[in-house]
Amino acid sequence: MGIKDSQVPKLQKLAKLRRVRFPYLSSLLPFSPEPPTMNPVVEPLSWMLGTWLSDPPGAGTFLTPQPFQYLEEVCISHVGQPELNFSFNPFHLDTRKPTHRECGFIHLKPNTNKVAFVSAQNTVIVEVEEGKVNRQELCITSHSIARISFAKEPHVEQITRKFRLNSEGKLEQTICTATTTQPMTQHVHITYKRVTL
Known part of the structure; x- marks a missing residue:
């Protein structure tokens, strides 16, 4: 896939922004208008790539006193290595x-459909979830959860997530959570539309 002439100014602007964020490191790296080639190991997850915005707002029904709605931007990308990078930014x-x-990484065990989802959160949780990707659906369950020693209770004990690309080309995510005081219950459900690839 080649770069169109109209995309070059945007890519140059992006490269300039990266130089501002990482001025020393960026000076050592050559500018290339070509995006990195996707590592074939993570090709089965390529349907997740892009910047996604909530459409409509997400709905939460657990871990808070009242149901709530929220907005979210999700960025799922790669740099040519055998994993995807992600960030979830709700508002x-x-x-x-x-x-x-x-934020974190999604790894796929080579030549299988086994996936590991490694996440660090500002809610002082670090987690590893594992599961499988089947076509355009990813289902994962917590394998291990760690938290800081002074984290507030109730503590999260188990998490499941399901991502799927629906028939409209939108990404859906459902998260269910169990805590020290509540059994496994749906926490949030959200649908995103892709705004960039």
Whole structure:
């Protein structure tokens, strides 16, 4: 897939922004208008790539006193290595202030459909979830959860997630959570539309 002439200024602007964020490291790296080639190991997850925005707002029904809605931007990308990078950035529906933050990596065991989802969150949780990808659906369950020693209770004890690309080309995510005080219950469900690839 080649780069169109109209994309070059955008890529140059992006490269300039990266130089601002990482001025020393960026000076050592050559600029290339070509995006990195996707590692074939993670090709079965390529349907997740892109920047996604909530459409409509997500709905939460657990871990808070009242049901809530929220906005979210999700970025799932790659740099040619055998994993995907992700960040989840939700915002309060009314105030637009940032809320939960989450980032990490999605690994696929070579020549299988076994997936590991490694996540660090500003809610002081670090987790590893494992599961399988089947076509355009990814189902994962917590394998291990760690938290800081002074984390507030109730503590999250188990998490399941399901991602799927629906027939409209939108990405859906459902998260269910169990805590020290509540059994496994749906926490949030959200649908995203892709805004960039």
